[in-house]
Amino acid sequence: MKRPGLKAIIAALAVVGVCGVIVSCVTMDHAMVPPPMIPGATYVGMDICAPCHEKQVRDFKLTSHARLQIDNEKVVGQGCEGCHGPGSLHAEAGGGRGKFIVNPSKDPKACYQCHLDKQAQMNLPYHHPVREGRMSCSSCHDPHGADIKKGKSLMIARVNDTCAQCHREQTRPHVYEHEALREGCTICHQVHGSVNQKMLIERNQNLCLKCHAQVGIGGAVGANLYIGDSNHNTRVRQGTCYNAGCHTAIHGSNLNDHLRY
Amino acid sequence: MNSALWKSLMAVLTMLALATVAPAADTGKTNSPGKEEEPEPNFLITPQVRMIQVDGDKHKFREDYWMQDGWTGGIEEFSWHQMFGAKKDTLLEIEARGLYDDDDYMMKLQLVKPDFGFVRTGFTQYRKYFDDTGGYYVPFRQPYFDLQQDVSLLMGNWYVDLGLTIPHWPKITFGFEHQSKEGDKSMLEWGTVAQTISVPATSVTKNIYPNVKSIYESVDIFKADVEYDIGKVHMADQFRFESYDNDTTRADDTGINLTTGVFKPARIREDFSHQQFSNAYFVESHIHDKVYVSAGYLYVDMTGDADFNMATFYGVGTPVAGTDKFWLIRDAKLNQDSHVLNASVMFGPFWGTTLYAGAQVEETYTDAFSNSDHREGVGPSSVVLADTSTDKGRVQENAGIRFTKIPYTVIYGEGRWVRESIDVYRSVIEGDGAAELEQRTDGDIERDEYVAGFNTSPIRRASLTGQYRNSYRRNRYDHEIDFESGYPAFITDQEFQTHEISAKLTVRPHNRVTASLKFQMVDTDIDTDTQTLSAAVPGGNVNAANYRAKIYSANVTFTPINRLYLSGYFSLTDSQTVAFDNYLNAVQPSKNDSYTAMGSAGYAIDDKTEATVEYMYQRVFTFDNNGWSSNGRPLSFTPGTVNVDAGMPLGTDSTRRMFSAGISRRITKNITARLRYGYFQYDEPSGGNVNDYLAHMAMASCAIRF
Numbered sequence: 001m002k003r004p005g006l007k008a009i010i011a012a013l014a015v016v017g018v019c020g021v022i023v024s025c026v027t028m029d030h031a032m033v034p035p036p037m038i039p040g041a042t043y044v045g046m047d048i049c050a051p052c053h054e055k056q057v058r059d060f061k062l063t064s065h066a067r068l069q070i071d072n073e074k075v076v077g078q079g080c081e082g083c084h085g086p087g088s089l090h091a092e093a094g095g096g097r098g099k100f101i102v103n104p105s106k107d108p109k110a111c112y113q114c115h116l117d118k119q120a121q122m123n124l125p126y127h128h129p130v131r132e133g134r135m136s137c138s139s140c141h142d143p144h145g146a147d148i149k150k151g152k153s154l155m156i157a158r159v160n161d162t163c164a165q166c167h168r169e170q171t172r173p174h175v176y177e178h179e180a181l182r183e184g185c186t187i188c189h190q191v192h193g194s195v196n197q198k199m200l201i202e203r204n205q206n207l208c209l210k211c212h213a214q215v216g217i218g219g220a221v222g223a224n225l226y227i228g229d230s231n232h233n234t235r236v237r238q239g240t241c242y243n244a245g246c247h248t249a250i251h252g253s254n255l256n257d258h259l260r261y
Numbered sequence: 262m263n264s265a266l267w268k269s270l271m272a273v274l275t276m277l278a279l280a281t282v283a284p285a286a287d288t289g290k291t292n293s294p295g296k297e298e299e300p301e302p303n304f305l306i307t308p309q310v311r312m313i314q315v316d317g318d319k320h321k322f323r324e325d326y327w328m329q330d331g332w333t334g335g336i337e338e339f340s341w342h343q344m345f346g347a348k349k350d351t352l353l354e355i356e357a358r359g360l361y362d363d364d365d366y367m368m369k370l371q372l373v374k375p376d377f378g379f380v381r382t383g384f385t386q387y388r389k390y391f392d393d394t395g396g397y398y399v400p401f402r403q404p405y406f407d408l409q410q411d412v413s414l415l416m417g418n419w420y421v422d423l424g425l426t427i428p429h430w431p432k433i434t435f436g437f438e439h440q441s442k443e444g445d446k447s448m449l450e451w452g453t454v455a456q457t458i459s460v461p462a463t464s465v466t467k468n469i470y471p472n473v474k475s476i477y478e479s480v481d482i483f484k485a486d487v488e489y490d491i492g493k494v495h496m497a498d499q500f501r502f503e504s505y506d507n508d509t510t511r512a513d514d515t516g517i518n519l520t521t522g523v524f525k526p527a528r529i530r531e532d533f534s535h536q537q538f539s540n541a542y543f544v545e546s547h548i549h550d551k552v553y554v555s556a557g558y559l560y561v562d563m564t565g566d567a568d569f570n571m572a573t574f575y576g577v578g579t580p581v582a583g584t585d586k587f588w589l590i591r592d593a594k595l596n597q598d599s600h601v602l603n604a605s606v607m608f609g610p611f612w613g614t615t616l617y618a619g620a621q622v623e624e625t626y627t628d629a630f631s632n633s634d635h636r637e638g639v640g641p642s643s644v645v646l647a648d649t650s651t652d653k654g655r656v657q658e659n660a661g662i663r664f665t666k667i668p669y670t671v672i673y674g675e676g677r678w679v680r681e682s683i684d685v686y687r688s689v690i691e692g693d694g695a696a697e698l699e700q701r702t703d704g705d706i707e708r709d710e711y712v713a714g715f716n717t718s719p720i721r722r723a724s725l726t727g728q729y730r731n732s733y734r735r736n737r738y739d740h741e742i743d744f745e746s747g748y749p750a751f752i753t754d755q756e757f758q759t760h761e762i763s764a765k766l767t768v769r770p771h772n773r774v775t776a777s778l779k780f781q782m783v784d785t786d787i788d789t790d791t792q793t794l795s796a797a798v799p800g801g802n803v804n805a806a807n808y809r810a811k812i813y814s815a816n817v818t819f820t821p822i823n824r825l826y827l828s829g830y831f832s833l834t835d836s837q838t839v840a841f842d843n844y845l846n847a848v849q850p851s852k853n854d855s856y857t858a859m860g861s862a863g864y865a866i867d868d869k870t871e872a873t874v875e876y877m878y879q880r881v882f883t884f885d886n887n888g889w890s891s892n893g894r895p896l897s898f899t900p901g902t903v904n905v906d907a908g909m910p911l912g913t914d915s916t917r918r919m920f921s922a923g924i925s926r927r928i929t930k931n932i933t934a935r936l937r938y939g940y941f942q943y944d945e946p947s948g949g950n951v952n953d954y955l956a957h958m959a960m961a962s963c964a965i966r967f
Binding site: 061069071112114168176177202211213215216217224227230237243255261 | 326553571610706765838840
């Protein structure tokens with residue numbers, strides 16, 4: 001007897017699957033929605049939120065998210081509901097923590113709806129542990145205030161204060177500072193996630209050369225790569241500036257002005 | 262905190278949970294939805310057991326997924342809140358998680374009595390894992406090294422906040438927080454490995470030997486906050502005292518010669534501690550529905566001490582000058598103080614127009630002194646005294662506008678301007694009184710950034726947002742005094758010019774379908790001017806680097822029937838940095854290309870049973886073989902030989918697959934059981950497949966809710 005082909009098996013499974021779905025559709029009404037939506041909830045507008053969440057509603061216009069707020073009641077899903085999901089069931093339940101409401105600080109999917117690119121970055125091999133639930137977007141960003149959460153809060157901060165909350169070792173002052181830290185940590189690190197270890201923007205010598213490049217003699221194949229008055233041809237063949245055993249004190253040094261050791 | 266204590270704590274939580282189940286269940290039965298005046302207890306506990314089996318590089322798996330392989334179990338989620346007191350208005354709320362063996366623990370407790378005060382306390386602990394493999398260089402007899410260590414860093418914090426919220430009194434909070442990091446982390450400062458190659462006859466050196474740094478770090482933070490409202494004016498003051506201690510040890514330069522078998526490690530121990538006071542005062546007021554003003558002042562004062570001890574000689578025989586170094590810092594002091602003052606104002610909306618502006622002034626002064634001892638070989642010690650200071654003044658202004666009168670549209674624009682002056686002074690004097698380095702540099706920094714964008718939704722089922730950002734930075738340095746010509750004071754002018762555009766289209770063709778598409782493009786050019794140092798280094802202007810990136814992202818969710826949802830996501834990043842390398846073959850452009858595809862689906866099998874599946878496929882192709890085959894550069898490469906002109910192969914060529922499927926079943930009204938299977942696969946041919954793994958995970962949990 002001829003054995004059924006792969007196509008026939010797939011077709012049979014598909015028919016069974018479709019029949020199953022159709023049968024189950026008419027026998028039950030259990031709703032599933034992709035996170036971070038709320039089953040059965042509808043948009044009600046920010047005015048409904050105001051009586052209980054007065055400060056958040058009043059201060060919303062101060063946030064960077066307000067720049068996307070269209071001033072028209074027919075456009076739904078804006079303001080509070082843009083991030084916290086449709087609020088009808090939450091309001092009907094009289095509010096309550098976590099009751100029919102999305103909490104973006106517990107699940108970043110609400111943020112990913114608009115910040116699509118960040119979802120990919122947070123899933124790259126080297127990332128802050130948002131996917132793992134150890135951090136949330138609001139660990140660094142203040143969605144109800146100014147964009148980047150300030151180290152001292154209250155919307156006053158210095159460069160790198162946000163990163164310094166967890167990375168004091170790297171951001172502390174040194175006898176010999178690395179001037180790159182004045183530009184901010186993001187000059188070298190891709191803070192949401194990177195394909196490179198330590199979330200570096202570039203993994204090879206380009207990371208350093210983009211600031212330290214200079215004209216040397218030659219200008220042809222095999223020419224010399226000078227940094228300052230020192231020829232680095234041999235050293236850069238060994239690896240990058242920070243991993244070839246030389247400028248390892250990359251965030252600053254208390255011992256050496258060339259950031260060695 | 263030791264694991265026995267954690268286990269005890271989790272046992273107590275579990276007992277507390279079980280003890281509460283019965284009365285909570287009874288209460289739940291008597292509470293009908295209509296009886297809202299009787300606050301209902303809310304209790305959830307989810308025990309979990311999990312098994313992960315890894316074939317291949319288990320360290321890489323742990324690093325990728327922040328999970329330990331093998332058996333683990335504990336409480337995945339615990340939450341309990343209860344209203345009590347005479348008026349039933351006092352809230353006790355506990356949240357916890359505890360997975361033994363993963364060292365993943367969290368507990369938060371808060372007790373809140375309205376119009377009186379609160380107690381909030383909690384702790385968190387988790388482990389960050391690191392792979393212990395370094396670089397990969399095919400021509401070597403041993404192309405990679407693996408430390409065979411379980412490298413991980415245990416991170417945690419605990420805190421307690423006590424607050425008073427008595428009406429018409431200032432809201433006062435006192436708190437203490439302790440943060441810690443303890444363990445090892447892998448570093449990118451890879452050690453040297455050398456081998457003599459026959460064709461051509463030479464010794465090749467590459468830095469591929471992995472290393473780790475041992476870290477003990479602790480931070481103690483005392484906090485005191487006061488908030489008070491007078492009329493429409495809200496005032497707040499935050500005081501912080503921070504005591505920080507960091508002690509690290511690392512093997513920084515492990516020299517291995519594969520030809521001679523010589524092994525030469527360097528050990529470096531570094532301590533740093535600081536005490537920091539900071540106080541931030543802030544006042545804000547919605548003077549009018551359409552007028553908001555705020556102002557703040559931050560003062561920070563930091564005093565630090567540092568130690569350093571390095572020895573590159575651990576062999577036998579006599580230390581050799583030039584290679585065997587014994588450097589130590591006898592004493593280093595660092596002081597920093599900052600004053601930051603800011604003010605902002607917002608008007609509107611008036612006729613659909615909102616205006617805002619702000620300014621921040623910062624003055625930060627840092628001075629440091631170190632007394633170090635540099636000895637090489639068997640030579641005498643050389644005392645080096647370093648005195649450095651940095652005085653930074655910075656003014657930042659910003660202004661913006663939003664306009665919403667165009668139907669179904671908002672447009673906005675914002676400008677940010679920063680002017681900064683930096684005075685750097687460095688003086689290094691050796692023990693004989695000779696100046697080794699004296700440098701005085703004045704820097705003038707300009708940063709201008711402009712953003713303009715819109716959001717429109719002219720038809721109900723579609724919205725479009727777009728934004729353009731232009732950023733310009735210029736750093737000009739005047740090296741008034743520069744004893745050590747050539748470094749570090751050789752850059753005189755730098756310009757960074759960035760253009761960035763992004764657009765996002767969201768369409769809802771049907772109530773059951775939502776699709777979003779986003780595109781971003783970034784282009785940055787960096788130009789640098791350097792000094793003329795010698796005939797070999799003529800200096801002048803150079804286009805130092807160009808960075809460009811294009812990122813495409815798309816997301817679709819589809820709910821064909823009430824009981825089924827489908828979700829798909831795709832993102833592609835195409836980016837490259839090309840820095841000026843004076844045509845040196847060892848430096849290749851940095852490519853950071855990757856794409857990620859994800860899909861998920863959820864299906865309600867019946868009223869009590871749900872199934873979910875997730876899939877992720879990720880491809881990273883940033884590897885550059887750097888001269889091992891034709892790669893666009895005119896290299897004279899012969900297979901089987903070493904191209905001494907080539908650099909270190911870096912980057913990654915990898916594929917990652919993750920699949921998980923789960924099913925949950927509501928057994929009773931209050932109990933839901935879940936089963937989940939996970940499949941994880943990683944292939945990295947660019948690393949000789951030494952980092953590859955294949956892992957299976959099985960997990961069972963049971964949510965008990967009353």
